[in-house]
Amino acid sequence: MDSINRTRPVNAIQRQNDLSQLIARTEESISTGKSFNRPSEAPSSWLELSSISRQSSIESSWTNNIGRARVLAQQAESTLDTISNGVIRTRELMVLANNETLAPQDREIIAIELESLQNQFNQLTQVKDNYGGQLFHSGDPIKMRIDTNVLVAPAPTLQAVAGNIDIGGGATETLDTLMTDLINAVRTGTPAERLVQLDHAKSMTDHFSTLVGGQGILVNRLEEQELRLQESQLNTSERRSALENTDVAAAISQFKSLLVNLEAAQQLYAQTARTSLIQLIG
Known part of the structure; x- marks a missing residue:
């Protein structure tokens, strides 16, 4: 007599096994809160989650770079603004010094204030950043990545700040030399020499006005990029949740x-x- 087991429908047994396994996985997903626990259970979702994890890691590094860059950019903006205000005062003093009715002692007082401003500028251009390095460093600008193929320099170099000030006619001069020339013109210069230095004072104000404006644009750009990344990370988190978490109901x-x-x-x-x-x- 043939075995009873040999006559049982194999597909019926397999269907029961499949249903039992599916029930076990569903029960596990309810208890753990995860829609799947092994790649084989949802290959396409697993691949998408792997891609999301890689992108999240990259965006996290960009966000960290933006945070550091924003701190440096804001410190540079504040420092440049202070120098710019001092340069504006320098120009005011040069306008005053070009008044030919001033007594020598009056010009000496102006020269002393200009020397004080020169010392302040030298200190500010050598200031340390919040991380212990030079805020305006020498050499090539230090750049940070904030997006794919996007690099930013959070602060200008020392050369850009105090080394290449356009004084017209294709000539440039350093901030320290310009201040020394201004002081000498006030103390011992002729009216014509003081007039030339007044033009140089205007060049200085234009130079630092441009630098401050550029830093303001950079700070805004960093803030906008940070908001964009935050939105991207929020969307990523929602998508990850949709893929990973169990819809309990x-x-x-x-x-x-x-x-x-x-x-x-x-x-x-x-x-x-x-x-x-x-x-x-x-």
């Missing part, structure tokens, strides 16, 4: 449906098995 509904289907499959299998047995012993 839907999972419970599916769990109940699978239990019903398994029960029906078991009943059908039992009925088929009984019929086969009767046929064998009949």
